[in-house]
Amino acid sequence: MECSYFGKCGSCTLYALDYEAQVTHKKEAMQTLFESLHVKKFDFFESASEHYRGRAEFRIWKEGEKISYAMGAMDKKGAVCIDACPKVEERIDTLMPKLLKAIEDVRVLRERIFAIEFLSSSEHLLVTLIYHKPLDEAWEEEAKKLEKAFGIFVIGRSRGMKKVFSQDFVEERFSLEGKAYRYHIIEGGFSQPNRAMNQKMIGWVLSHLESCEDLLELYCGYGNFTLPMAGKFKKVLATEISKTSIASALKNCELNDVSNITFLRLSAEELTSALNKERVFNRLAGIDLDAYAFSHVFVDPPRSGMDEKSLAFISRFETIIYISCNLQTLKRDLEVLSQNYSIEHFALFDQFPNTEHLESGVILKRL
Ligand SMILES: C[S@@+](CC[C@H](N)C(=O)[O-])C[C@H]1O[C@@H](n2cnc3c(N)ncnc32)[C@H](O)[C@@H]1O
Known part of the structure; x- marks a missing residue:
């Protein structure tokens, strides 16, 4: 990418490297960072090197x-x-x-x-x-x-x-595995910045879903991953802290005629307390949490990663799918999870070319 503000504008930091060299640099940095976790193999999904931010x-x-x-x-x-x-x-x-x-x-x-x-x-x-x-x-x-x-x-x-x-x-439309999806993405709510990479991420997750019963999702946003994943599970319980995003998620269920998802506005911490039966929430009235047989838990936390209690809570499920936009906090959380889980698949998605940042996906199976 050419830009006359490289070196002056603080937004791009890897401007001295062409895109190919950036990819090599990011792969090497990833290998060094995750060496102690013995991650030897990972997929790397490259982005367009310019005009990638929506x-x-x-x-x-x-x-x-x-x-x-x-x-x-x-x-x-x-x-x-x-x-x-x-x-x-x-x-x-x-x-x-x-x-x-x-x-x-x-x-x-x-x-x-x-x-x-x-x-x-x-x-x-x-x-x-x-x-x-x-x-x-x-x-x-x-x-x-x-x-x-x-x-x-x-x-x-x-x-x-x-x-x-x-x-x-705005309305976003795309097809994956031959199925068309429509989303309303509301202004002010979270959305993935690199739309092409976002579709790659969802596709990667779908390609690794097997032996699916019910799904628990934390940090679901407007249902970006939830809707495509719902086709592979019997029932889905998906939660998120933002009222705006949950309103979008409910709309997106309607738009896509999906009926096996229950979206709830609950923070990860609140959901953990509810499922641990430590607290009762009005927002859970009429929902029988015991009726779910969760085979998978899917998390996509903010940059700070997961809080300790929620991390301990997800360590009871057979399969964990962890999407992260911060390799440092991902590493911190994987150090805890890898005591009881093996890392089956690891992928990097270059959502943020010209910067050190990477989006990543990890699939863990209980040992
Ligand atoms: C990285 S985004 C991922 C959203 C969604 N998976 C997507 O792809 O669009 C993280 C989401 O977590 C939500 N969030 C932040 N803190 C949370 C918390 N403590 N509990 C539950 N959700 C939280 C944010 O509102 C945001 O929608």
Whole structure:
């Protein structure tokens, strides 16, 4: 990837290496990190080396009436103004300068704007404009014009305020193993940033599912993995802390006509207490937890990894599928799990080219 801000913008750190060399570097780093766990074999899924991010956030820098996109500087001192970012999907890249100019030209859109977020899917592009001021009717009138002019969905946000004109979600469609999936991905909820890699991750998980009874999922988001996995299990119980994501997940069940999943808004810690019968939750009323025969547990925690209690809790299931966006916390958790489990499959998904970050998947079987 070519970028005139390499070395100045703090977002890309592996810019000195071409993509092939980055892959070699990441494979070597992975081997060193997991040496003590005797991981010798792993799959590596390469990404496109540019235009791979479907989700991107930029700060807005102002000088008089001129505005620019900005990213944190490499030396962590302040920001770097940029006029393009080759990491983002082409439709975002194409829109960025035109949108900025349209905002700059209209005082009510320009004043006190401090960030712009882009969320792209196979069907739509949604843009969130974030302000340090209340959004009034004059702002609404101009923001609606942006939707029409660029064929996008626009959302306005300011403290305690969210303005939606058309819709606050994008629709993502893809097919895997001959089956078509549709998702509503809501603005503000979690979504995987590299859409092509996301499909590779789901495909990899599906290809390794066997002897399936019931599935327990923690950190399920909007059902990204849940819906395709549900086709392989009798029943699924999937949980997540975010109300927004659970609302999307329920919608996605409807859209895909899937009826064997129960989605619940429960944190991993709460679910652990409930299944350990330490606490009773109203949100579990009418759900017979004893009716599940969980053969698999699937976890995809945030960067911090799993809390100790939840980690101990999942160590009772036959098969654990662990997706992680942080190799350090994954290693920490695998050091605990590998006392009672063998690592059957390990895969790396290069969701974040040009950075040291990697997404990973591990399948563990109880010894
Ligand atoms: C890495 S995302 C994965 C989501 C989903 N698997 C996907 O692929 O889109 C982690 C998810 O965990 C949720 N989360 C964060 N802390 C949590 C907790 N303590 N308990 C349950 N869910 C949590 C977040 O809201 C987020 O949706």
